[in-house]
Amino acid sequence: MKRIITLLFIIMLSCHDNKAPVLEDQTQGIALQNEAIATSDQGNIVLVLHGGASYPTPTRNNPTRDSIIKEVMGRALIAGRDTLLKGGSSTDAVEVSIQILEDSPFFNAGKGAVFNGEGVNELDASIMEGKERKAGAVAGVKQIKNPINAARMVMDSSDNVLLVGEGAERFSKLKGATLVSNDYFFTQDSWDELVKAKKENNEKLPKSPIEKNEKFGTVGAVALDLGKNIAAGTSTGGRSNKRFGRVGDSPIIGASTYADNRYCGVSSTGWGELFIRNAVAHSVVSYVEFKNSGIQEAAQWVMYDKMKGIEGGIIALDKEGNASFPFNTPVMNRGYITLTGEPKVFIYK
Amino acid sequence: MKRIITLLFIIMLSCHDNKAPVLEDQTQGIALQNEAIATSDQGNIVLVLHGGASYPTPTRNNPTRDSIIKEVMGRALIAGRDTLLKGGSSTDAVEVSIQILEDSPFFNAGKGAVFNGEGVNELDASIMEGKERKAGAVAGVKQIKNPINAARMVMDSSDNVLLVGEGAERFSKLKGATLVSNDYFFTQDSWDELVKAKKENNEKLPKSPIEKNEKFGTVGAVALDLGKNIAAGTSTGGRSNKRFGRVGDSPIIGASTYADNRYCGVSSTGWGELFIRNAVAHSVVSYVEFKNSGIQEAAQWVMYDKMKGIEGGIIALDKEGNASFPFNTPVMNRGYITLTGEPKVFIYK
Numbered sequence: 059m060k061r062i063i064t065l066l067f068i069i070m071l072s073c074h075d076n077k078a079p080v081l082e083d084q085t086q087g088i089a090l091q092n093e094a095i096a097t098s099d100q101g102n103i104v105l106v107l108h109g110g111a112s113y114p115t116p117t118r119n120n121p122t123r124d125s126i127i128k129e130v131m132g133r134a135l136i137a138g139r140d141t142l143l144k145g146g147s148s149t150d151a152v153e154v155s156i157q158i159l160e161d162s163p164f165f166n167a168g169k170g171a172v173f174n175g176e177g178v179n180e181l182d183a184s185i186m187e188g189k190e191r192k193a194g195a196v197a198g199v200k201q202i203k204n205p206i207n208a209a210r211m212v213m214d215s216s217d218n219v220l221l222v223g224e225g226a227e228r229f230s231k232l233k234g235a236t237l238v239s240n241d242y243f244f245t246q247d248s249w250d251e252l253v254k255a256k257k258e259n260n261e262k263l264p265k266s267p268i269e270k271n272e273k274f275g276t277v278g279a280v281a282l283d284l285g286k287n288i289a290a291g292t293s294t295g296g297r298s299n300k301r302f303g304r305v306g307d308s309p310i311i312g313a314s315t316y317a318d319n320r321y322c323g324v325s326s327t328g329w330g331e332l333f334i335r336n337a338v339a340h341s342v343v344s345y346v347e348f349k350n351s352g353i354q355e356a357a358q359w360v361m362y363d364k365m366k367g368i369e370g371g372i373i374a375l376d377k378e379g380n381a382s383f384p385f386n387t388p389v390m391n392r393g394y395i396t397l398t399g400e401p402k403v404f405i406y407k
Numbered sequence: 408m409k410r411i412i413t414l415l416f417i418i419m420l421s422c423h424d425n426k427a428p429v430l431e432d433q434t435q436g437i438a439l440q441n442e443a444i445a446t447s448d449q450g451n452i453v454l455v456l457h458g459g460a461s462y463p464t465p466t467r468n469n470p471t472r473d474s475i476i477k478e479v480m481g482r483a484l485i486a487g488r489d490t491l492l493k494g495g496s497s498t499d500a501v502e503v504s505i506q507i508l509e510d511s512p513f514f515n516a517g518k519g520a521v522f523n524g525e526g527v528n529e530l531d532a533s534i535m536e537g538k539e540r541k542a543g544a545v546a547g548v549k550q551i552k553n554p555i556n557a558a559r560m561v562m563d564s565s566d567n568v569l570l571v572g573e574g575a576e577r578f579s580k581l582k583g584a585t586l587v588s589n590d591y592f593f594t595q596d597s598w599d600e601l602v603k604a605k606k607e608n609n610e611k612l613p614k615s616p617i618e619k620n621e622k623f624g625t626v627g628a629v630a631l632d633l634g635k636n637i638a639a640g641t642s643t644g645g646r647s648n649k650r651f652g653r654v655g656d657s658p659i660i661g662a663s664t665y666a667d668n669r670y671c672g673v674s675s676t677g678w679g680e681l682f683i684r685n686a687v688a689h690s691v692v693s694y695v696e697f698k699n700s701g702i703q704e705a706a707q708w709v710m711y712d713k714m715k716g717i718e719g720g721i722i723a724l725d726k727e728g729n730a731s732f733p734f735n736t737p738v739m740n741r742g743y744i745t746l747t748g749e750p751k752v753f754i755y756k
Contacts, residue, residue, distance in 0.1 A: 191684045197654075198571050218653045219680045222547050223572045225652015303574015304567045305546075312661040312686035331568045335540045337661035340686040341693065348697035 095381055095394060095402075102396040103381045104282050105138040105151055107131055109165050109391030110275035111327050111371035126164050128403045131393045134158040135401035138281055143397065148289035148323075149187045149210065151281035156183075156206040156291050159277040163245045165391075166275030168204055171243045171295025173252040176302050179243035181295055182309040183209040184220075188288035188317035193219050195309040196226040203236040206293045209309070211235060220309060248298065255299035275391070276308055278315070278325025280375040288377060290315050290323035290339075297330065306330025312340035319377055321346040322353045327390070328370015336365060342374055357382040444730055444743060444751075451745040452730045453631050454487040454500055456480055458514050458740030459624035460676050460720035475513050477752045480742045483507040484750035487630060492746065497638035497672075498536045498559065500630035505532075505555040505640050508626040512594045514740075515624030517553055520592045520644025522601040525651050528592035530644055531658040532558040533569075537637035537666035542568050544658040545575040552585040555642045558658070560584060569658060597647065604648035624740070625657055627664070627674025629724040637726060639664050639672035639688075646679065655679025661689035668726055670695040671702045676739070677719015685714060691723055706731040 160168025509517025
């Protein structure tokens with residue numbers, strides 16, 4: 059009973075607007091969910107989301123948490139889709155949906171960002187549109203409430219692509235971004251995770267690239283608007299206990315984010331350094347371009363062949379409304395929506 | 408006479424070691440040089456260098472300056488080649504040769520780095536090796552004498568790929584990098600360029616992506632060692648009058664730098680934002696990978712088709728010792744060397 063009350067309370071806290079939480083299922087039977095996209099939906103998908111690829115753990119993945127994640131992702135999908143229905147651009151839809159995930163403490167982005175090794179939150183985000191292939195990104199920012207907004211500002215209001223640190227913050231402030239104190243990003247979960255990592259490593263950095271209990275809640279979105287333009291975006295707090303100044307793949311165009319109307323849009327999540335070294339997002343696009351393949355073949359080749367043994371996941375969407383979600387961890391928070399259907403959100407394989 | 412004395416004096420200043428300056432030609436007839444690589448050298452090239460793609464201008468390109476550039480690049484090629492002859496890795500050769508270019512005030516990297524819009528030098532560099540595709544990079548550093556050394560330290564001594572700002576400096580210091588005051592990077596040329604940009608733009612940022620008189624002296628190298636391993640690296644001061652915190656393509660793996668033993672190594676130079684948005688270095692590698700082409704076809708397709716109308720250049724080297732140097736500006740400082748030959752350095756088309 060106490061658990062149900064807690065769940066209801068947390069869901070209420072999470073519902074900042076009046077949209078009903080849309081759950082693909084309740085907390086039972088999640089492990090039986092099919093990761094496959096319904097055949098009838100392929101060709102009609104307008105927005106795909108991810109909320110990180112990871113492992114199920116007692117603290118990280120449990121029915122209560124899973125329900126909240128599904129509620130927030132469902133709400134983000136609906137908000138993005140409604141933006142598209144009103145004639146908004148795919149860039150608008152990506153920004154709106156990622157912002158909702160950033161505002162939830164249950165993802166490793168925005169509010170829920172993990173701590174670096176010095177107990178500070180340094181956030182990264184990027185966005186790209188596929189018509190002119192314009193892009194914007196920020197990295198290592200500590201005071202921007204929604205890094206995806208700042209990335210959009212860099213794309214729209216500067217001749218730059220990537221701004222880092224204080225320069226990125228100064229620019230974003232000038233353009234009207236909401237600034238917060240770094241304390242805003244405090245969550246007990248993220249702090250506990252840092253303390254645990256410090257303890258386990260005797261204050262040294264983790265040796266294993268992926269701790270089984272690590273928070274892998276990077277978020278990303280790819281959208282297709284009524285004008286058939288694709289956009290993609292990614293936002294993260296990086297890795298818990300990361301080195302001060304470390305930048306992962308999320309703000310790197312070509313690593314985590316890429317969009318090209320001719321081929322597809324991509325957002326990825328996983329062990330950032332390996333995703334940079336393998337230019338994951340651009341690899342999917344290049345495969346489609348040079349092999350003249352569909353995105354499913356391309357995304358699966360990158361995740362299951364090229365990145366074999368490297369944990370993470372990819373979401374991809376093409377201009378025909380076909381999507382693909384390959385991942386090679388037990389868990390990837392992911393979902394999609396068509397123009398007229400219900401949001402579909404999945405967590406486990 | 409005065410000019411000749413000046414020239415000799417500057418050459419003396421430039422020759423920090425005792426290697427004789429190796430000039431492909433003297434100051435006459437430069438415009439007639441052939442950009443093509445000698446057919447007899449293809450298949451035997453072990454190191455290629457670039458020192459930026461740009462325009463000839465009264466202050467930037469003149470016989471005196473051209474001679475110095477050729478001398479320094481010749482010296483860098485010899486130092487890199489000698490490293491390889493002694494059994495050094497391609498990564499060693501890339502680092503050694505780029506460091507020599509960084510130490511010269513005549514390139515926009517290290518000592519000669521341009522100023523950002525606030526009169527500060529913020530430097531970027533990256534390095535990647537093609538066997539395991541490990542990589543390291545630093546961005547927005549103000550006190551590291553040789554950013555290419557710091558990039559190497561990130562690759563070799565951390566589990567990260569990209570470190571930015573103060574975090575990058577703190578890490579590099581810990582690993583023994585030479586730190587200098589930001590004043591070290593002052594050169595009158597760079598300062599004059601900033602003042603000019605500020606004046607021309609009434610303190611606003613330049614609107615044109617490439618000012619015809621802008622310093623485009625980013626440096627890069629690709630090497631092939633006796634073990635047939637490829638490495639690539641790039642180092643820059645960015646764009647004169649750039650926004651504080653702006654990061655260009657040079658430290659971005661996939662944009663400016665990429666190396667994969669199976670395909671090729673690449674370093675590029677040009678309008679950074681467009682090189683990021685087009686994932687230039689990784690595009691060359693993907694073209695070779697998926698089209699099963701030679702590097703000349705790949706590099707030329709990227710520079711002349713994909714990047715048509717966008718100014719810059721690419722250097723590429725494959726494991727067979729074949730090189731390619733496509734560029735679409737009137738000037739690209741570039742050169743190559745074989746294991747036994749003289750360094751060949753070219754400036755104009």
